[in-house]
Amino acid sequence: MTGYENIIEKYLIENSEEYNMSYFEPSYVPDRIIHREEEIDIIMKNLSLIFKKMVPKNMFIFGKTGTGKTAVIKFIGRALESYQKEKVRFVYLNCQINDNSYSLLYSLGKSAGAEIPITGWSMDRLFNVVKDAVELYSAYFIIVLDEIDRYIKKNGDDILYSLSLMNSELKNSKIIIIGITNDVTIIENLDARVKSRLNEEKVVFPPYNQNEIYDILKDRIEMAKMKNYITDSALRYISAIAAQENGDARKAIDLLKTTLQIGIELKSIPVEEKHVNIAKSKMEYDAVAETIKSLPLHSKIVLLSIVFLKDYGTNNITTGEIYNAYRNLINIVNIPPLTSRRITDILSDLDMLGIVNAKVISMGRYGRSKIVDLMVSSGLIKSILLEEDQLKCLRDSMKKQSQLKI
DNA sequence: CATCCACAGGAAGGACGGGGGT
DNA sequence: ACCCCCGTCCTTCCTGTGGATG
Numbered sequence: 001m002t003g004y005e006n007i008i009e010k011y012l013i014e015n016s017e018e019y020n021m022s023y024f025e026p027s028y029v030p031d032r033i034i035h036r037e038e039e040i041d042i043i044m045k046n047l048s049l050i051f052k053k054m055v056p057k058n059m060f061i062f063g064k065t066g067t068g069k070t071a072v073i074k075f076i077g078r079a080l081e082s083y084q085k086e087k088v089r090f091v092y093l094n095c096q097i098n099d100n101s102y103s104l105l106y107s108l109g110k111s112a113g114a115e116i117p118i119t120g121w122s123m124d125r126l127f128n129v130v131k132d133a134v135e136l137y138s139a140y141f142i143i144v145l146d147e148i149d150r151y152i153k154k155n156g157d158d159i160l161y162s163l164s165l166m167n168s169e170l171k172n173s174k175i176i177i178i179g180i181t182n183d184v185t186i187i188e189n190l191d192a193r194v195k196s197r198l199n200e201e202k203v204v205f206p207p208y209n210q211n212e213i214y215d216i217l218k219d220r221i222e223m224a225k226m227k228n229y230i231t232d233s234a235l236r237y238i239s240a241i242a243a244q245e246n247g248d249a250r251k252a253i254d255l256l257k258t259t260l261q262i263g264i265e266l267k268s269i270p271v272e273e274k275h276v277n278i279a280k281s282k283m284e285y286d287a288v289a290e291t292i293k294s295l296p297l298h299s300k301i302v303l304l305s306i307v308f309l310k311d312y313g314t315n316n317i318t319t320g321e322i323y324n325a326y327r328n329l330i331n332i333v334n335i336p337p338l339t340s341r342r343i344t345d346i347l348s349d350l351d352m353l354g355i356v357n358a359k360v361i362s363m364g365r366y367g368r369s370k371i372v373d374l375m376v377s378s379g380l381i382k383s384i385l386l387e388e389d390q391l392k393c394l395r396d397s398m399k400k401q402s403q404l405k406i
Numbered sequence: 407c408a409t410c411c412a413c414a415g416g417a418a419g420g421a422c423g424g425g426g427g428t
Numbered sequence: 429a430c431c432c433c434c435g436t437c438c439t440t441c442c443t444g445t446g447g448a449t450g
Contacts, residue, residue, distance in 0.1 A: 296437090319413065342438055344414065360414065364448030367412025409450085420439080427432085 023224040024257035026250055029074045034219055035212040036068050042203050043076060047176070050088065050140045058164075058177040062184055063205025066248030069180050072205075073144050080142070091143045095151035101159040104145075105130045108175075112137040131166050138172035148179035207247030214239035216249050217256055229260055230271045237273045241280065258283055288376055291353055292384050298338055300385050301329050302346050306356065307378040308398060318369040319344060332393055347372060 022028060033040065049056045063069045077090035089111045093104060102119070105126050109116045114133035116126065134141060143163070145151060151159075160177065167175045179200075208216065217235055221227055238259065242252030258279040263271030295303070305325035309317045323340045330337045338346075347370065350356040358370045374381075386395050 338437095339439060340413090341415085341440080345438090348415090360446095362446035362448085363412080364446070365409090365411060365450090366448075367410085368444095368446060369413050407450105409448105410445105411448100412445105414444080415442100416444100417442080418440090420437105422435105422437085424435090425433095428430085 020224050021257065021260070023220050024253050024260070026254070029071050029078070030220070030223065031075070031078075032219070033068065033072055033075050034215055035208060036072050036205070039068075039203055039205055040072060040076065042201075043072070046201055047076065047080065047142070050174075055174050056140075056176050057201045059179070059201050059203060061178065061180045061203045061205065062182065064182050064207055064246060064248070066246075066250035066252070067205040067207055068249060069205050070146055073146075073178060073180065077142065077144065087139050089137070089139050089141045091141060092146065093144065094146045095149075096147045101162070102126065104143075104151075104159060108141065108143060109133050111141065112139075112173075127162065127166070131169065134166070134173045134175070135170050136172075141173060141175045142178060143175060144178045144180065146180045149181045149183040208243070208249050209247060210239050210243035213242050213247065213249055213252050217252060220253060220256070226260065229263065229269050230256075231273075234259070234270070234272050234276055237276050241276070255279055255283065285380075288355070289380065289384055292355065292376070292381060297335075297390065298342075299346050299350065300388075300391065301333065302326055302343060303350065303355065303381055304385055304391070304394060304398070305329055306372060306374055307381050310374060310378055311398070316371045317373070318371060319347065320369060322347070322372060329394055329397070332397055333390065334393075344370075 023030075043059065043061075046056045046059060061069050061073065074092060077092065080088045081090050091107050091111045093107055098104065098107070101123065105123075106116055106118070109126070109130035112130070112133035114129055116129065121129075163175055163177060214236055217239060221230060221235070235256075238252055238255050242248060242255065245251060255276065259271050259276050262279050262282070263269050263275050266275075268275065292300070292303070302322065305322050305328075306317060308325050308329065309321055314321060319340070323343050326343060327337055347356065347358055351358040355374075355376050357373045357375050360368065360370050362368045382398065385391050386398065
């Protein structure tokens with residue numbers, strides 16, 4: 001019997017442990033950074049010019065995902081702000097979320113203490129109010145535009161121009177722009193006048209190697225006071241996996257987190273290599289499930305058609321067979337069918353996503369076709385798709401079919 | 407060796423919708 | 429408020445093709 005006390009107690013215990021998983025969240029910025037000394041040095045050499053009342057250059061930071069770009073820049077921002085809050089203002093903007101010039105100027109204005117409505121002002125008015133506020137504040141404004149490629153692809157580079165324009169009109173304050181991106185081509189595509197005004201300095205963040213990832217993971221484990229939760233060999237194992245997959249530290253930390261969670265759930269502490277393997281396949285499984293869920297309706301039905309054929313015992317499933325099965329299923333769902341030409345493309349899409357493997361083969365006299373094989377267990381596909389409202393009606397026919405096989 | 411199957415996959419264009427500019 | 433542009437999805441029409449078979 002589960003009473004109030006029992007249920008509360010259970011989760012109280014689960015959540016009151018001494019460990020703290022928030023150290024493994026992607027958004028967590030550690031207060032010490034390792035294996036980025038060189039990059040921090042380059043950035044700080046430039047930014048520390050403000051101590052001499054000089055104006056630092058604008059900067060561009062390049063590097064693949066999980067190379068520490070964002071963490072380093074936030075770390076530096078915090079350090080500078082805590083050292084001289086009234087002289088340095090740090091404005092961080094993720095352009096994937098804030099992708100218009102209004103929110104950029106808004107954030108800048110806010111950090112200078114201006115009163116600005118979230119929406120409604122014309123760009124002219126906004127620009128001038130922000131400029132006045134920034135000037136009045138008389139400080140160095142370090143604006144970080146994370147994923148700046150998103151921003152530029154959407155809006156062009158006019159805002160960079162406006163900002164540098166604002167900068168040249170300022171007397172008591174200065175604006176420094178730091179762009180972060182994993183797209184190296186972006187600078188080359190900038191307008192020439194923006195390019196020359198930006199006067200930028202570049203910093204490249206290389207991927208981490210295995211030992212560096214190991215150190216980073218170990219550091220996080222220590223921060224979280226979870227040293228006893230994982231064996232050293234398991235930690236090395238995770239580092240090796242992550243190093244193989246492009247040296248992405250974020251992914252490595254994610255894998256570490258999932259591994260720990262699984263160990264805690266199974267009450268099997270410290271976690272070992274086998275838990276890492278479980279975590280890895282769980283993450284891959286989740287990713288596949290997510291992909292399948294987000295597929296367009298017709299792609300889902302095509303996928304079910306393949307499952308249908310497979311359950312029926314067909315091997316070497318061809319496009320034609322899939323299309324027939326698809327027509328049957330779509331009849332039951334009662335929506336208009338697509339043409340076989342489109343199904344060809346959908347099959348190619350599924351192939352690209354790795355859900356399906358499609359090979360073009362010739363059957364001589366019997367024509368040329370693709371033979372298609374599932375790369376995901378049919379059980380998984382059915383368990384996900386047959387739950388969906390629109391596809392529930394296929395349950396019976398799918399069931400009948402697999403029973404027929406037995 | 408020519409044939410011919412059962413598709414692959416390119417080209418062009420229509421319908422639609424969202425988003426940004428004026 | 430309106431329009432225009434662009435991307436996505438889909439259809440129609442089409443040409444191309446590897447190799448078992450007659």
